[in-house]
Amino acid sequence: MFDWIRGGLATGRRHRRLVWVVYLASLIPALLWACAAFPILSGAFGDRPFGDGLLGAGSFQVWTEYAASDDFQLGPLAALIPLLLGVAWLLQILVSAGCMNVLLNGDSGVEGSFVVGVRRFGGRFLRSALAFGLMLVPVVIIIGAGSRLGRNWAESSGNGYLRLGFFVASLAVAFFLFVLVDLAYDLSRLSAVAWDGRQTFRGYFRALMAVLRQPRKLLGMYLGFVGLIASTVLVYQLLRGSFAAASAFGIFFAFLLQQLSMWLRSYFQVSLLAGEVSGYRALGSSKWCRGHGFSESSEPSAEIPTAVPTSEVLLS
Amino acid sequence: MNRNMRLFAFLLAAVAASSPDGALKATAAPVVPLPDPVYEIRMEATYDSEEFLIQGIERLRWKNTSSVPIHDLWFHHYLNAFANNRSTFMQESGGRLRGDSFDKKRWGWIEASSIRLADGTDLKAVEEFRAPDDGNEEDRTAVRYPLPQPLLPGEWIEVTLDFESKLPTIFARTGAQGDYVLAGQWFPKIAVFEDAGDRGRPSAGWNCHQFHAHSEFFADFGSYDVTLTLPEKYRGKIGATGELVESIDGESADGEGTVTVRFVQKGVHDFAWTADPKFLVFEDQLDPVADVPREQVRKIAGLLGVEESELGLPPTRITLFLQPHHRPQKDSYITATKAALRGLGLRLAPYPYTTITVVDPAEGARGSGGMEYPTFITGGTDVLLNLPVFRRVPVANSVTVHEFGHQYFQGMIASNEFEESWIDEGINTYYEMTVMDEAFPKMTLGGVELTGMRRMALIGSDPRDPIVTPAWGYYSAGSYGASSYSRPALMLGQLERYLGPEVFARAMRDFFLEYRFHHPSTEDFERSINRSTGQDLGWFFRQALRSSRTLDYSIRTLESDKVLKDRGVFWKDGERLELSDKEDQEEEEDEASDVYRSTVVAFREGSFRHPVTVEFRFEDGEVLRRDWDGQRRWRRWTFTRPSKLQSAQVDPDEVLQLEKNRLNNGRRIEGRKAPTMKILGQMMFWLQNLLQATALIG
């Protein structure tokens, strides 16, 4: 587990270009949105002393007063955010295709490049995403029904701790199930890239079986990276709380901190993929996304480097 | 009478016991006589926890305190609001109230099987249900009994009612859920007979409204002596209005163990009780020395202009009935209750009862939370608030402070909640904010104090109703809420800033002392405040209380330009002189740069007219203020000064709490990018994080 995390982080460091791609994939849409919001906000706060409150401790109050007032014009832009999320998701699927190709097939030469990855696997990955989305449905239903039952039971028992327990437990179970489903999603796509497989649906469920057979180490690695990703936000919050950012320098410094935090987050995101590559290899680099008929004798679409430090660890 | 003596003795003993060094002599509390009862109720009731059924006998002695003969008796049968889906309450609420929905598996009802006069005459035969507010024939929440002969002024009448009450699943302040019971509005309750002139009435008559979705209650002051018999599982876990004077174990007719408790209280207008075998029961006491900081006494004495020695508080017994899963919040309940006892007791008058009972509703019984009955309040919290992370979230504390505050506004200032809900809810919300900000200054939501949170309920929207509107006459539940709670509370905050804290505090205290144990109306409030302050605030009350006017002032335009130097033909000392552009450019610029003409237009955006101050800031640091009566639609100021105008601001001291939009209150000449950049950077960061989150599933 820790070796996969360490290995993932090392691989991430070696592929800084991927980190930049992932970073830009969220920065650019956010930046476009911010550019659209700038004239609206500066129209509201630019020549009004009331806006100065945003620089101090009462910024929440200023913001709520603004949000409730007739001067609030951000509504249409705010309504765009769900759409932006959808677009970002599609974009991230393509980015994954590129990243996985680079991580598995090496970024030297044309064959293993990011662009080739996007072109060759983008379509297949979108289909995978469908399988993944389908698997999320039962997860949501199970969690929804379970927590509702639990809540009713806790309420009829009159014990608040029970309700709290159920709430926390259902969150934990939901997260656990989500991680399993998400791991299978990533591993099946790695298999598709490694073996040029096309049967992404079948591959997805086979990968899920594989994950369920040996979940502990994979889960540990995944949680480790999720922890790292969460820490970028937490550390930012901690640092950000230590200064007021009332001056131009302060605001600029806060901006640098924000973008550093996002860059690190992107780095951990790429490292998670790299960690999953290690996990996939440790599971035997299976051809989940290819039919039995011809996959058995086929070669991987590219040489799997033998120098992967972790490939044998899990096979015992 | 003897009860009064006992109260006195208790106070004396308590004061003496907690007075180690005579320091307390300075803060000895005056004993407040409780009001003479308009009625006396002796009641025995038995609760069946399997059927959620109460069987009771109510012996009522009621006095005609008016100046006219009375020909009938009116009662509230509030529980019938929950009898079916045709009741006025259910039609108005659609079975939903305060985020809670009614459980149609168990309807609640009340029925009086007989109502006998002293001579044995049973009035049941002439019972008629009335719907004075909406004519709804299916509504059985107001009932009238014609009397065989009129009751003359000053006479007492005795009636004995046998009644049966079925408690619904906890909803709208009352009911039972499992073993937990919160019995409110559970017995036939005599309505209020008002004399001509009371609360502005043209003629004498009964004031008996039906039970409405957005309304609470109205009752006279009486004496209660109530004996309750419950299954033995409730032993030691029963709380109620008043003092517990007896607890006896017994046996029911079918051999089950029972516990019988007796509660008595004088000078209150309602009686509620609670029971839950799961309750943890804690006793505490407001210690007039240890729990009341001298600093606070000094501050409030200064505010009121009285001697510190006049502000003594008596000890008050606090009984907390706590759910086991809220055990870590015990101190929070007690601390908030003490803060409210102090905060209101010092500002208005000491709490006159010996006891306050605080109830923590059972899990899933939120509908019974956040409610007030005389000497008895229910809180509202959540098990999540057990976690230390949420210690500073002010939600549970403010509910306790608010409900305790109702002991004053509604408990003692027994206003008509049907017709003028703002008097209790609004004034009480003002005190809730005051006490919260004073006692828990660190408890904020995102850095916003309670006053700021209350503003959120009304900013950005125009009021739909005048504050003074019958509870069932508001445009919506939201309008009832804003008009009864936040708006009047902020209206008082505005008055406080307008009049100054001392004048305001004294006027509010005068109002309280004048109408304590009475039923003041909005007019009474206005009259009292005008008298205390020596001002005619009619212009303010008419707009704030009796209109739905929007208050909003703004700075519309702001200009500041260099004055052009003199050009053209001028006459000076009898000589004609033509001044024209000089050849030398540099010299000209030097001459033109020392005087600016600055023009500012302030605008009244709403129809609420209020005097405002406007502040002008110049680049050389000079700050000027001008007062504007705010009457006309706009006002222009022009300044010719050696410095450029920087900004202008209406209401710089934030006197106008009811301002709809504070954003437009000020303008400056030079735009500033920093606030926008800062907020935009933050928004972009969180948007990036949100978008990046899709990478986990992308």
Ligand SMILES: [Zn+2]
């Ligand atoms: Zn209230």
